[in-house]
């Protein structure tokens with residue numbers, strides 16, 4: 001999978017993705033990240049990459065010419081790519097959207113800075129606008145890093161066998177169950193007995209019950225969107241009975 005990232009801070013993106021499973025995938029050639037910096041297309045003495053908004057007011061926008069030249073350069077290097085702009089105005093990113101993006105071989109991400117980009121650049125050059133959530137960053141780079149990470153881990157071979165199995169078992173739209181490691185007791189808090197029992201069936205049922213219960217407690221709208229199996233409904237009923245005082 002080939003990523004093009006349009007950014008005024010290319011090292012921020014490249015350095016952030018050089019670690020862990022994504023860093024390994026880049027070393028192994030499964031994932032490639034090519035950055036494009038609009039600043040290299042600035043022609044004036046001050047290397048200007050921002051411009052004033054029509055209508056006035058505080059803040060600046062990205063300069064159109066340098067930005068569009070960078071996008072054109074990226075499109076030439078990645079001719080199959082869809083162009084994605086990361087902004088709070090975009091379509092909310094979900095694991096389902098992540099899976100859709102993962103079907104593409106090339107993607108260009110546009111990282112805004114300042115107060116954003118000219119609306120006509122979105123109309124002319126951008127295919128999809130995506131948001132990670134209802135908050136404002138200082139620029140699109142942290143969002144781009146998150147998108148590259150979330151999508152690239154679905155590229156075959158990026159995760160090891162064990163991680164892939166975990167990924168599969170939790171791609172069912174529920175929140176994760178709680179996890180425990182050594183020691184068996186921390187400040188009086190014990191590991192649930194069932195996890196020490198060695199009964200794999202009981203452990204699987206307990207984990208499923210916790211996943212359902214936590215989703216019910218913390219994100220009820222996720223459960224409202226899906227039909228539970230009879231077995232899951234029984235586990236959730238059990239969780240609710242055990243939770244109520």
Ligand code: 9WO
Pocket residue numbers: 059086087088111112113114115116117130131132133134135136137138139140143
């Ligand atoms: C800055 C600003 C300052 C004063 C008043 C309003 C303002 N809005 C913005 C703003 O939205 N700046 C953006 C910074 C411009 C586009 C890139 N930036 C960005 C992307 N911030 N947050 C994101 C983002 C991207 C994806 N998901 C969540 C947030």
